[in-house]
Amino acid sequence: MADQFDSALDLLRRLNPAHTSKNLSAICSLIPAEEENLLASVDQPLSVRRCKKSGRDYLLCDYNRDGDSYRSPWSNEFDPPVEDAELSSERVRKMEVRANEAFDVYRELYYEGGTSSVYFWDLDDGFAGVVLLKKNSSSTAARGTSGAWDSIHVLEVVEGGRTSKYKLTSTVILNLGSSGEALGQLDLSGNMTRQVEQDLPVDGDEGHVVNVGKMVEDMELKMRNLLQEVYFGKAKDVVGDLRSIPALSESNRDKATHREMINSMSGMKV
Amino acid sequence: MIPFKYQEFYTHATFPYRHGIKNLRVFGTAMPSKTETVASFVEAAPPGEVSRPPLLSCRDAPDIKSLTYDDSQILQSLQPAFKKYNEEQFTTVKLPGSTETVIVSSFNELGDGRYFDSANQSSFEFDHTTQKASSVQPHTLDSQHAELIISLLESLSTHAAEHFPASSIGVYPTENDSAIALVIVANKYSPNNFWNGRWRSVYIFTPSSSTVAGSIKVDVHYYEDGNVRLLTEKPVQISGVDDRAQEIVKQIARVEKKYQEDLNKAFSNLSEGAFKGLRRQLPVTRQKVEWEKIGGYRLGQDIGGGRSR
Numbered sequence: 401m402a403d404q405f406d407s408a409l410d411l412l413r414r415l416n417p418a419h420t421s422k423n424l425s426a427i428c429s430l431i432p433a434e435e436e437n438l439l440a441s442v443d444q445p446l447s448v449r450r451c452k453k454s455g456r457d458y459l460l461c462d463y464n465r466d467g468d469s470y471r472s473p474w475s476n477e478f479d480p481p482v483e484d485a486e487l488s489s490e491r492v493r494k495m496e497v498r499a500n501e502a503f504d505v506y507r508e509l510y511y512e513g514g515t516s517s518v519y520f521w522d523l524d525d526g527f528a529g530v531v532l533l534k535k536n537s538s539s540t541a542a543r544g545t546s547g548a549w550d551s552i553h554v555l556e557v558v559e560g561g562r563t564s565k566y567k568l569t570s571t572v573i574l575n576l577g578s579s580g581e582a583l584g585q586l587d588l589s590g591n592m593t594r595q596v597e598q599d600l601p602v603d604g605d606e607g608h609v610v611n612v613g614k615m616v617e618d619m620e621l622k623m624r625n626l627l628q629e630v631y632f633g634k635a636k637d638v639v640g641d642l643r644s645i646p647a648l649s650e651s652n653r654d655k656a657t658h659r660e661m662i663n664s665m666s667g668m669k670v
Numbered sequence: 671m672i673p674f675k676y677q678e679f680y681t682h683a684t685f686p687y688r689h690g691i692k693n694l695r696v697f698g699t700a701m702p703s704k705t706e707t708v709a710s711f712v713e714a715a716p717p718g719e720v721s722r723p724p725l726l727s728c729r730d731a732p733d734i735k736s737l738t739y740d741d742s743q744i745l746q747s748l749q750p751a752f753k754k755y756n757e758e759q760f761t762t763v764k765l766p767g768s769t770e771t772v773i774v775s776s777f778n779e780l781g782d783g784r785y786f787d788s789a790n791q792s793s794f795e796f797d798h799t800t801q802k803a804s805s806v807q808p809h810t811l812d813s814q815h816a817e818l819i820i821s822l823l824e825s826l827s828t829h830a831a832e833h834f835p836a837s838s839i840g841v842y843p844t845e846n847d848s849a850i851a852l853v854i855v856a857n858k859y860s861p862n863n864f865w866n867g868r869w870r871s872v873y874i875f876t877p878s879s880s881t882v883a884g885s886i887k888v889d890v891h892y893y894e895d896g897n898v899r900l901l902t903e904k905p906v907q908i909s910g911v912d913d914r915a916q917e918i919v920k921q922i923a924r925v926e927k928k929y930q931e932d933l934n935k936a937f938s939n940l941s942e943g944a945f946k947g948l949r950r951q952l953p954v955t956r957q958k959v960e961w962e963k964i965g966g967y968r969l970g971q972d973i974g975g976g977r978s979r
Contacts, residue, residue: 609964
């Protein structure tokens with residue numbers, strides 16, 4: 401039922417985002433028929449698995465899952481193996497390999513650590529993909545604070561003649577925490593989603609990786625600024641709106657004095 | 671106002687593989703009952719939104735009704751959850767014919783759905799699902815600390831007016847009249863800007879030990895194209911507090927000020943600490959990635975991340 405699905409998303413948008421996985425499980429137990437849809441639609445922090453063949457880490461999501469197995473972008477193999485696995489076409493896999501190499505560089509340049517994975521698959525009139533980036537920071541490293549960043553960029557590419565249409569939906573899950581004697585407990589967690597569509601000229605399959613790379617890079621820059629604004633600007637402002645450190649009678653008096661001054665100055669001009 | 675809809679963002683999510691999940695990941699070992707599950711949603715509801723007071727109240731809970739197939743028995747069985755939510759969140763209510771708000775909490779509960787207010791010397795019936803008060807009756811404050819409570823109401827009210835643009839306060843005898851509970855709640859709802867916030871302070875003054883113990887909690891919810899939540903909890907412990915109302919409130923004011931300053935510091939620590947350490951704004955080179963020459967980075971620089979270490 402579509403309205404149950406909508407209700408579930410609506411509810412998840414209001415419940416504590418730090419517990420999305422737990423709440424999602426609970427909702428699925430209420431409406432098991434929507435489970436697959438919900439798991440596919442709700443972004444959760446990514447899990448990491450070690451690729452048995454290459455020894456490299458990769459990220460798990462619904463886009464590299466088949467049944468209970470996950471495909472490694474490094475080996476192109478499912479773990480545990482899937483007998484009748486459907487793999488991407490040779491052409492799309494080739495782009496996927498290139499994109500994984502490119503985003504591995506991107507990850508090192510921006511995240512200086514963490515894990516990245518890119519998955520591409522065929523569509524009738526193009527291809528689709530997901531670019532995943534994850535990093536956790538421990539509390540010892542950063543002033544008694546801890547954090548986790550998960551980027552999930554879902555893209556769809558409709559191939560045309562000289563240009564292709566790129567549709568990108570990006571979610572960043574950012575969970576931060578701090579605790580201490582003076583502060584007590586502080587948890588600042590959440591997720592934000594943004595979408596962008598662009599028609600871009602493409603020069604061969606390498607051009608697709610370049611275009612996707614640029615779009616994801618621009619989107620992450622935009623979202624990082626947005627997160628900074630909401631987490632450290634907005635949230636702090638709301639606390640200040642709830643309670644004022646200076647006495648309100650004083651700040652009201654200051655405002656009145658200020659107003660009087662402006663009035664008398666404008667009076668002088670006239 | 672139609673806020674952001676998730677589903678629009680997922681219309682293009684076609685999936686590469688077709689096999690369903692065999693081992694359901696979602697069910698833990700001990701599955702809670704339907705009521706327990708929904709009750710957990712009620713208790714975790716964010717600070718209220720004006721258009722949907724407070725999100726999950728029985729009368730106005732489209733999400734829960736939909737998820738539980740509009741099961742009226744479920745809504746009935748949620749009564750304890752609504753009560754718990756209102757008492758823990760210090761839900762405020764206007765008494766009939768009054769413009770001032772009073773608090774609902776475990777400290778001023780009389781039983782049988784009734785609560786009292788020491789400032790108005792009245793008691794009222796509170797409907798936890800509609801959050802409405804009715805049948806107001808006179809209520810005499812029956813406490814050995816009645817005099818102190820009246821002075822505390824005055825001092826706390828002055829303090830609240832000086833620091834909270836909009837708040838409600840309450841002072842009640844508690845712990846079998848051996849202690850006094852001081853409660854402050856401040857709400858600010860701005861649904862047009864997609865955020866709501868709540869500040870809750872509770873302080874228990876025990877005259878026999880001259881101590882104040884309690885907590886300060888802040889809850890901020892931001893939900894424009896996303897869901898961001900700030901939840902804080904600061905335990906409060908003050909000793910050597912003598913039993914004069916002004917002195918008690920002065921100590922409380924000092925602790926609150928200090929906490930708010932520490933909280934502001936915590937925001938910049940998180941921004942400069944954990945947040946900065948997760949993702950750079952630009953690479954060390956201060957230039958965006960040259961995607962056309964991405965292979966060159968690998969050759970030119972020793973980048974070896976993502977491998978097992």
